[in-house]
Amino acid sequence: MRALEPTVFVVDDYAPVRNAISRLLRTAGFVVAAFASADAFLAQYDPAASGCLVLDLAMPAVSGLELQEILAQTGSLLPIIFLTAHGSIPQSVQAMKQGASDFLTKPVNDEDLLAAVRTAIEKNRVLRHEQAELSEIRARLATLTPREREVLDYVVAGKLNKQIASDLGTVEQTIKIHRAHVMQKMRVRSVAELVRLTQRCGIGAR
Amino acid sequence: MNAAACLTLAGFYFAIWCKQRQNQVYLLFSCSAIAAAAISAFELCMLNSRTVGEYEPLVRWIHVPTWVLTLSFVAFVRLYLHAGRAWLAWSIYGLRTLVLILNFIFPVSINFTAITDIRQFPWGGQMVSVPVAAPNPWGLLSTVSLVLLLIFSVDTSITVWRRGDRRRALLVGGSMIFGAILAWHVPLVIWGVIDVPFFLGFSYTAIVAAMGYELSNDMARAASLARELEMSDKRLNLAADSANLGMWEWDIVRDEIWITDKGRAIFGFDSSEKLDFDRFRSRLYLEDRQSVLKAVEHSLGTGGEYESEYRVVLPNGQLRWIAGRGHVELNRDGRPVRMRGASLDITKRKHAEEEAERHRNEMAHLSRVTMLGELSGSIAHELNLPLAAILTNAQTAQRILANGDADLGEVREILNEIVSEDKRASEAIRRLRLWMTKREVQQHSLRINRVVRDVLKLIGSDLTNQKINMHTELTSNLPTVTGDPVQLQQVLLNLVVNACDAMANSDAAQRHLVIRTGIETSNEAITVSIADRGRGISEERIEQLFEPFFTTKEKGMGLGLSVCRTIISAHRGKLWATNNAERGATFYFSLPITAPDEQVVIDGNGSS
Numbered sequence: 001m002r003a004l005e006p007t008v009f010v011v012d013d014y015a016p017v018r019n020a021i022s023r024l025l026r027t028a029g030f031v032v033a034a035f036a037s038a039d040a041f042l043a044q045y046d047p048a049a050s051g052c053l054v055l056d057l058a059m060p061a062v063s064g065l066e067l068q069e070i071l072a073q074t075g076s077l078l079p080i081i082f083l084t085a086h087g088s089i090p091q092s093v094q095a096m097k098q099g100a101s102d103f104l105t106k107p108v109n110d111e112d113l114l115a116a117v118r119t120a121i122e123k124n125r126v127l128r129h130e131q132a133e134l135s136e137i138r139a140r141l142a143t144l145t146p147r148e149r150e151v152l153d154y155v156v157a158g159k160l161n162k163q164i165a166s167d168l169g170t171v172e173q174t175i176k177i178h179r180a181h182v183m184q185k186m187r188v189r190s191v192a193e194l195v196r197l198t199q200r201c202g203i204g205a206r
Numbered sequence: 207m208n209a210a211a212c213l214t215l216a217g218f219y220f221a222i223w224c225k226q227r228q229n230q231v232y233l234l235f236s237c238s239a240i241a242a243a244a245i246s247a248f249e250l251c252m253l254n255s256r257t258v259g260e261y262e263p264l265v266r267w268i269h270v271p272t273w274v275l276t277l278s279f280v281a282f283v284r285l286y287l288h289a290g291r292a293w294l295a296w297s298i299y300g301l302r303t304l305v306l307i308l309n310f311i312f313p314v315s316i317n318f319t320a321i322t323d324i325r326q327f328p329w330g331g332q333m334v335s336v337p338v339a340a341p342n343p344w345g346l347l348s349t350v351s352l353v354l355l356l357i358f359s360v361d362t363s364i365t366v367w368r369r370g371d372r373r374r375a376l377l378v379g380g381s382m383i384f385g386a387i388l389a390w391h392v393p394l395v396i397w398g399v400i401d402v403p404f405f406l407g408f409s410y411t412a413i414v415a416a417m418g419y420e421l422s423n424d425m426a427r428a429a430s431l432a433r434e435l436e437m438s439d440k441r442l443n444l445a446a447d448s449a450n451l452g453m454w455e456w457d458i459v460r461d462e463i464w465i466t467d468k469g470r471a472i473f474g475f476d477s478s479e480k481l482d483f484d485r486f487r488s489r490l491y492l493e494d495r496q497s498v499l500k501a502v503e504h505s506l507g508t509g510g511e512y513e514s515e516y517r518v519v520l521p522n523g524q525l526r527w528i529a530g531r532g533h534v535e536l537n538r539d540g541r542p543v544r545m546r547g548a549s550l551d552i553t554k555r556k557h558a559e560e561e562a563e564r565h566r567n568e569m570a571h572l573s574r575v576t577m578l579g580e581l582s583g584s585i586a587h588e589l590n591l592p593l594a595a596i597l598t599n600a601q602t603a604q605r606i607l608a609n610g611d612a613d614l615g616e617v618r619e620i621l622n623e624i625v626s627e628d629k630r631a632s633e634a635i636r637r638l639r640l641w642m643t644k645r646e647v648q649q650h651s652l653r654i655n656r657v658v659r660d661v662l663k664l665i666g667s668d669l670t671n672q673k674i675n676m677h678t679e680l681t682s683n684l685p686t687v688t689g690d691p692v693q694l695q696q697v698l699l700n701l702v703v704n705a706c707d708a709m710a711n712s713d714a715a716q717r718h719l720v721i722r723t724g725i726e727t728s729n730e731a732i733t734v735s736i737a738d739r740g741r742g743i744s745e746e747r748i749e750q751l752f753e754p755f756f757t758t759k760e761k762g763m764g765l766g767l768s769v770c771r772t773i774i775s776a777h778r779g780k781l782w783a784t785n786n787a788e789r790g791a792t793f794y795f796s797l798p799i800t801a802p803d804e805q806v807v808i809d810g811n812g813s814s
Contacts, residue, residue: 063673
């Protein structure tokens with residue numbers, strides 16, 4: 001269920017603020033999960049979860065910035081909105097460099113927070129969609145035989161069938177068949193479409 | 207002649223006794239002297255009498271002065287020399303009185319049953335008369351009383367001699383023994399053993415002379431003492447005047463106060479004004495009146511020393527600081543009758559002390575405000591958190607209400623949180639204001655653990671930001687200490703900030719700070735320690751640390767620790783530092799425990 005329903009994760013060591021923010025988000029219609037520390041959050045973190053993270057910057061033990069680093073290392077797609085009572089400039093710069101979605105100071109206006117959360121959730125949705133597409137393309141690529149894969153590389157490089165045949169030391173007819181297989185397996189109708197797909201996987205840039 | 211001398215002495219000492227009635231010695235002496243004179247007179251008459259009819263009444267009546275002399279003489283010895291056994295004295299009184307009574311019962315006297323004739327013979331170049339008579343066996347009683355008197359005299363002399371007063375033992379005791387021995391001629395004459403006339407008068411006169419000499423010696427000594435007393439009185443006055451001391455004496459029974467001129471000047475009393483306790487009380491500054499009266503009452507109640515420092519208002523409205531000291535004299539029933547003492551004008555000293563305290567406070571305040579500036583982030587954090595919770599809660603409530611289907615339970619919860627967070631914020635502001643305002647030093651009895659917790663509230667978020675692992679070991683149920691809560695927080699905060707600075711460059715895993723509170727083994731002081739794992743202090747600098755303007759930091763004036771030490775000293779405590787065996791340094795401060803009678807605990811954050 002959680003994978004379908006975006007959740008706002010709130011991590012703040014100061015209970016009154018944590019409760020107030022959770023309540024605000026719930027009132028605004030979000031599903032909320034609140035945690036008193038980074039460790040408590042990590043203990044039940046599901047990488048497949050969708051939504052965003054509202055994170056207090058200054059916490060004892062593991063700080064907000066440290067949690068951000070840990071999540072980045074695990075390839076998390078959760079966008080992070082930082083909340084801070086007295087954010088220093090170096091800290092906010094570091095947070096943004098590490099890819100924070102937003103950086104808000106306490107006391108935070110409800111509209112600002114909700115807007116940031118909506119943006120972050122949308123961002124997460126797009127990211128997740130992109131990642132889904134990518135894995136689909138990779139899956140299609142995986143169905144190609146080594147010869148077909150070779151042919152694909154030549155095709156996206158803009159080579160004609162004759163050139164490919166000469167390069168691979170075979171006849172043009174054979175290349176045509178391979179090419180037809182490639183187009184079919186990658187579910188594309190034009191070379192342009194094939195190029196767009198493979199570029200997203202980092203193929204054809206050479 | 208003998209009688210005249212005795213009478214003169216008697217008259218003289220009787221006059222003295224009239225003036226000093228409490229001194230019974232003079233009266234007793236006068237009685238003895240009169241009696242001795244009377245005896246001499248009787249004996250003279252006896253010597254010159256020619257008929258039995260003339261002689262008989264003399265022999266009977268001479269016992270009256272003898273009785274007086276014996277009694278007053280024994281009493282004199284006991285009073286004046288404080289010697290002689292009581293039972294001996296009482297035996298002599300009793301026996302002598304019995305003799306006197308019997309003397310008047312028998313036909314002639316206790317000595318003779320009958321006098322048949324008067325015999326005259328030449329003695330000492332003169333014709334003297336002696337009786338030809340039959341002795342009365344009851345006369346033995348008189349002899350026994352003489353024996354007792356001799357024993358009494360010897361016993362008394364020995365006692366006085368042993369006491370070390372040899373002159374008196376020789377003079378008074380010797381003359382007593384001499385007289386008592388000499389008196390033995392009476393029974394010997396009566397029993398016809400020797401043939402001389404009665405001359406008891408002479409022996410008694412000798413004793414009276416010795417007594418008189420002794421007394422006159424005393425008079426001379428008293429006179430010289432009086433002279434010395436006057437001199438020492440003058441010297442004392444001189445010393446008291448030059449020390450600005452006003453001496454006084456309060457007769458509690460009559461409620462009269464005597465005071466030196468200097469004392470009158472100190473209190474601003476006229477030199478002729480009559481003084482009593484109410485007059486003194488009226489001079490006291492209203493704020494100090496209670497404490498002075500309490501000190502006086504305490505002293506009167508216990509008979510102990512009186513001591514207090516207070517202000518008086520002079521007639522011109524000026525205030526003057528006085529230090530008063532005195533002691534109470536009690537009568538035999540333990541009731542206070544008199545109080546004596548001295549008062550000193552300590553206005554200058556007090557002003558200097560107040561000035562020093564003002565400077566100390568200003569320094570402390572300056573250092574406090576500077577420190578607050580450095581901690582502004584932490585302070586903003588402390589204010590921001592409740593404000594953040596309040597804003598979010600209030601806006602959430604607005605949303606709930608705007609939605610139309612308000613869940614009242616949720617709104618109530620929100621309002622509760624708003625209230626509690628608001629209180630938290632105002633508490634933080636109040637603490638801050640206490641820190642910022644310059645004010646007089648407070649003297650509360652307070653709990654040190656509360657001070658520690660207040661400081662942690664103030665600096666907690668800074669510790670978090672600096673990744674410092676804070677640990678407290680606070681001993682519970684510690685006795686209270688007396689002091690200014692804000693100044694003690696300031697000291698602790700300063701030490702914690704220093705400890706954090708010392709660890710700023712340490713590895714994050716090494717940033718440990720431990721605050722401990724505990725009681726010293728002597729049970730007289732409470733110690734607070736702040737241990738870090740920083741770079742420690744080089745040994746030669748460990749004392750220098752507390753000097754003003756000494757600093758190891760790039761920014762900072764180097765006032766923090768010197769102000770801390772000043773504050774702790776003003777609290778009668780100690781502040782010191784040691785290097786840890788393993789790593790880093792520990793700072794300690796100790797404060798004396800509040801005296802048991804001052805144990806009124808006020809919250810450690812100085813809410814009054």
